[in-house]
Amino acid sequence: MKGSICVLAEQWRGRISETTYEALALGREVADELGVPLTAILTGWNVRDLALTLGAADSVVYVDHPLLAEAIPQLWAAAVTQVLAERRPRALLVPLTNVSLGVSTLLAMDLGVAAVNFCKDVKVADGQLRALCVMYGGKIEATVEAPGEPAILCLWPGARPADKGRVDRSPAIEQVTVTLQDSPVRLKRYIEPETGGVDLTRQDVLVAVGRGIQSRDNIALAEDLAKALGGAVAGSRPVIDQGWLPLARQVGKSGITVKPKLYIALGISGAPEHIEGMKDSGVIVAINSDARAPIFNIAHYGIVADVVETLPSLTAAIEAKRTASHHA
Amino acid sequence: MHILVLLKMVPDVVEDLEVAADGKALDLEYLRMILNESDDHALEQALLLKERHGGTVTVLALDAPEVDDAIFTALAKGTDRAVKIVGFDAGLSTRQAARVFAQAIAHEPGLLPADLILTGVQAIDDLDGLIAPMVAHDLGLPFLGIITQLTLDLPGKTASAVKEYPGGVRGEFAVAMPAVLGIQAAERPPRYIPVAKVRAAMKSQKIDCRPGATLADGGWPAVQVVEMKRNEPSGHAEMLEGDAELASEKLCAILAGHGLF
Numbered sequence: 001m002k003g004s005i006c007v008l009a010e011q012w013r014g015r016i017s018e019t020t021y022e023a024l025a026l027g028r029e030v031a032d033e034l035g036v037p038l039t040a041i042l043t044g045w046n047v048r049d050l051a052l053t054l055g056a057a058d059s060v061v062y063v064d065h066p067l068l069a070e071a072i073p074q075l076w077a078a079a080v081t082q083v084l085a086e087r088r089p090r091a092l093l094v095p096l097t098n099v100s101l102g103v104s105t106l107l108a109m110d111l112g113v114a115a116v117n118f119c120k121d122v123k124v125a126d127g128q129l130r131a132l133c134v135m136y137g138g139k140i141e142a143t144v145e146a147p148g149e150p151a152i153l154c155l156w157p158g159a160r161p162a163d164k165g166r167v168d169r170s171p172a173i174e175q176v177t178v179t180l181q182d183s184p185v186r187l188k189r190y191i192e193p194e195t196g197g198v199d200l201t202r203q204d205v206l207v208a209v210g211r212g213i214q215s216r217d218n219i220a221l222a223e224d225l226a227k228a229l230g231g232a233v234a235g236s237r238p239v240i241d242q243g244w245l246p247l248a249r250q251v252g253k254s255g256i257t258v259k260p261k262l263y264i265a266l267g268i269s270g271a272p273e274h275i276e277g278m279k280d281s282g283v284i285v286a287i288n289s290d291a292r293a294p295i296f297n298i299a300h301y302g303i304v305a306d307v308v309e310t311l312p313s314l315t316a317a318i319e320a321k322r323t324a325s326h327h328a
Numbered sequence: 329m330h331i332l333v334l335l336k337m338v339p340d341v342v343e344d345l346e347v348a349a350d351g352k353a354l355d356l357e358y359l360r361m362i363l364n365e366s367d368d369h370a371l372e373q374a375l376l377l378k379e380r381h382g383g384t385v386t387v388l389a390l391d392a393p394e395v396d397d398a399i400f401t402a403l404a405k406g407t408d409r410a411v412k413i414v415g416f417d418a419g420l421s422t423r424q425a426a427r428v429f430a431q432a433i434a435h436e437p438g439l440l441p442a443d444l445i446l447t448g449v450q451a452i453d454d455l456d457g458l459i460a461p462m463v464a465h466d467l468g469l470p471f472l473g474i475i476t477q478l479t480l481d482l483p484g485k486t487a488s489a490v491k492e493y494p495g496g497v498r499g500e501f502a503v504a505m506p507a508v509l510g511i512q513a514a515e516r517p518p519r520y521i522p523v524a525k526v527r528a529a530m531k532s533q534k535i536d537c538r539p540g541a542t543l544a545d546g547g548w549p550a551v552q553v554v555e556m557k558r559n560e561p562s563g564h565a566e567m568l569e570g571d572a573e574l575a576s577e578k579l580c581a582i583l584a585g586h587g588l589f
């Protein structure tokens with residue numbers, strides 16, 4: 001494994017995450033460019049069958065241990081540290097999701113190496129690995145190098161299409177045993193989301209409000225627009241945290257991933273954690289008072305304006321056009 | 329019961345961010361610093377737990393521009409003691425910041441014992457990792473992040489913490505105390521405190537300023553920024569100009585053209 005590129009496969013509740021396949025697709029490119037093998041590391045309990053699905057990698061090292069049944073960050077990091085201690089790869093790509101949050105940081109500390117958070121891409125330049133990082137809520141891009149082996153590179157979801165990392169081929173698999181101590185952190189239960197009436201994933205049109213909507217009362221303006229378009233209202237995290245919309249309406253990393261035909265982002269800055277939940281929408285419209293808001297990077301159409309001022313005009317324009325076409 | 333809350337200032341990204349002349353960091357001159365949003369939630373959660381169980385809340389903050397405002401706000405909200413760590417160079421990496429926190433926690437009188445150490449789950453400048461797991465690692469304590477609910481069984485020395493997973497799923501965990509937890513959101517929005525009360529706190533309360541640990545070369549490689557630049561949004565979206573009415577008309581025509589309504 002020395003010199004190779006590694007992907008930390010993320011398994012949660014018996015499934016490999018999409019971001020893992022994305023990381024495998026990117027890892028494949030980097031490994032091929034360097035002419036080194038691609039290895040996946042998978043931990044969990046009864047995960048041998050899952051290891052066989054990681055065919056984008058040349059080989060898979062897996063750890064099966066009852067204490068790894070749930071993704072407890074410190075146990076997970078301890079297991080991977082033992083796997084890597086003897087076989088330092090060149091780099092380890094880690095999916096950046098709520099499941100793995102904290103693991104890369106702990107691993108870096110255990111191994112005495114650097115971890116790079118927030119990577120959206122990794123490139124090889126003159127034999128060196130360079131990561132492109134999205135920081136400051138999406139407003140800044142940094143190109144960074146992480147010296148040391150392995151360089152731990154944490155990938156935002158969406159680095160590559162997951163399908164490119166799903167390869168129908170059986171990798172060589174190897175089981176490794178580790179020694180773990182019982183953890184002071186124990187999962188008691190999962191709490192499933194309340195669907196609460198509207199299923200965001202089934203809507204053709206979503207009108208999403210962010211902090212820029214400014215007050216609970218203004219949400220009615222978004223509801224009017226959603227009604228005119230035959231869609232539903234969704235929200236970014238701060239709106240849900242304020243209690244202005246229920247949790248089932250949250251789009252993003254901790255919330256729902258949506259792909260409507262039309263997504264209208266109102267007063268949403270476009271932080272990576274929000275983007276990952278809606279970037280594959282058909283047509284994306286953003287209205288934001290800040291011309292530099294990162295949401296305009298992924299929107300197809302943008303208006304730099306105050307949402308509260310613009311919403312009534314937009315709803316009126318749509319209603320008028322609807323009425324006109326009915327009469328036509 | 330004693331809860332320690334770690335506070336860190338971050339640039340306010342509502343403002344325009346400028347890159348420094350060396351092209352490797354933000355230009356500090358143009359930055360407006362605000363409290364990391366999830367640190368504010370960590371503080372709120374600590375204050376709610378204090379109201380429920382009694383005890384004390386101590387905030388520990390790294391020196392930074394505007395940090396005194398954040399600290400006095402915390403005091404006005406009901407924090408019992410505030411310690412500000414001073415005397416280190418600006419522009420610490422997250423790893424270095426965590427180290428300064430961990431050293432202060434371990435050595436500053438009165439910070440330990442603590443039943444809980446709470447801080448924000450993540451900050452927008454955490455390029456080299458997250459504070460909470462780093463501090464937990466340095467202090468040898470349990471860690472869990474993305475917490476949105478927290479209840480305590482003090483006699484049983486156990487916290488029940490709800491962590492967010494993807495898709496709106498949550499996980500309820502039992503965590504042995506003391507522990508370091510990364511708070512995503514307090515169980516209710518951070519309380520509002522009138523400016524007058526913050527001013528009163530500035531007059532009646534004090535901040536303990538303590539020297540931070542000198543950071544020897546840690547012997548681990550640091551993340552090297554080769555280039556930093558603004559993410560220029562101009563490239564992608566077709567921008568619709570005009571006043572509210574005109575822009576709305578244009579958008580409406582486009583959406584109709586796409587057959588979207």
Ligand SMILES: Cc1cc2nc3c(=O)[nH]c(=O)nc-3n(C[C@H](O)[C@H](O)[C@H](O)COP(=O)(O)OP(=O)(O)OC[C@H]3O[C@@H](n4cnc5c(N)ncnc54)[C@H](O)[C@@H]3O)c2cc1C
Pocket residue numbers: 098101137209210211212213214235236237238239250251252253254255256266267268269270271272273274277287288289290293305306307308449450474
């Ligand atoms: C582990 C983790 C998980 C997360 N999960 C999610 C998630 O699932 N979903 C999610 O959304 N976030 C999530 N976040 C939070 C995310 O990082 C951002 O903080 C959040 O998306 C910001 O929401 P926002 O865009 O509404 O607010 P802000 O970033 O504050 O943006 C508000 C925007 O409104 C604009 N604005 C202000 N006033 C007006 C006005 N009058 N008219 C027009 N525009 C205006 C501003 O210019 C700004 O761009 C997560 C974070 C972490 C750490």
Ligand SMILES: Nc1ncnc2c1ncn2[C@@H]1O[C@H](COP(=O)(O)O)[C@@H](O)[C@H]1O
Pocket residue numbers: 108109110112423424425427466543544545546547548
């Ligand atoms: N000066 C420092 N700044 C930041 N982190 C450090 C520093 N020194 C050590 N560390 C990290 O803290 C952890 C514990 O270090 P130590 O207590 O020195 O063995 C190790 O993972 C180190 O990488």
